[in-house]
Amino acid sequence: MITLASDFGSPYPAAMRGVLCSRSDARLVDVAHDFPRQDVRTAAFWLRELLPTFPAATHLAVVDPGVGTDRRPLAVEAGKHALVGPDNGLLMPAARELAGDAPLACYEIPVDDPESTTFHGRDVFAPAAAAVHDDGLDALDYPAVEDPVDLSFPEAAVADDEARGEVLVVDGFGNAITNLDGALLADRWGEYARVNGDRVPVARTYDAVDADERLLTVGSHGAVELAVNRGRGEEAFGVEPGSRVVLDRP
Structure with missing residues (x-):
């Protein structure tokens, strides 16, 4: 299996799929x-x-502001998985999660003369993903990379009376997903908590409060979310990725 992910929208992913289909019989999943x-x-x-x-797969991911520059094309072995994409930190959080206790191994994908300097998803990463899937990284003998560009997410600071974190992302529903552990809301269902000084209900489900009412909940990622029932949490709380979130503790 080869999975594909990008910021391309449409129609560019079709070109990557075309290259993959011409080079591998792997099942493709967007x-x-x-x-x-x-x-x-x-x-x-x-x-x-x-x-x-x-399940075990080769993961092709491309969000690549530095396409065509001297940033390296990267392949990462992470347990039973492999990842292919730009060496800009994009792959590393997922690679660590996939590897578990296994060590990561990073390799530079050789690039001869790509057809385009603006579409390495098609010309560099898709051919590499097909090769990694079909042949395996051991057989390809790519040069090792000891210093891949890393990316990590900040940890929340938890004290006796409050927890300080930040919004990591906002999903398509407007839920502001934080780096605060959902365990901080344990045993507080149906109560209120203060977030950035505002008193907000703590609820297990969005519909536990009235429509357009703000709430705190624990999302499917296990983290505290700032949300609005049938509305957009990031707008109602006035936050965006990187915004500070201070949660009181009883």
Whole structure:
């Protein structure tokens, strides 16, 4: 299986699929092609959350503001998975999650003379993903990379009376997903908490409060979310990725 993810929208992913189909019989699965354009951090978050739901696979991911520059094309061995994409931090959070306790091994994909300096998804990464899937990284003998560009997400600071974190991403529904552990809301269902000084209900489900009412909940990622029932949480709370979130603790 080869999965595909990018910020390309349409129609560019079709070209990557065409190259893959011409070089491999692998099953192709599209993860997402609507990541925010050139937003490596947000795409890295979603790859970290989504790719572990797949069985062993080769994962092709492209969000590549530096396409055509001297940034390296990267292949990463992560346990039973492999990842292919630009060396700009995009792959690393997912790779660590997929590898578990296994060590990561990173390799530079050789590039001879790509047809285009603006579409490495088609000309560099898709051919490499097909080769990695069919032959395996050991057989390809790519040169090792000891210093891949890394990307990580900040950890929340938890004290006796409050927890300080930040919004990591906003999903398509407007839910502001934070780096605060959902365990902070344990045993507080039906109560209120203060977020950035505002008193907000704590609810297990969005519909536990009235329509257009703000709430705190624990999303499917296990983190505290700032949300609005049938509305957009990031607008109601006035936050965006990177915004500070201070949650009181009882």
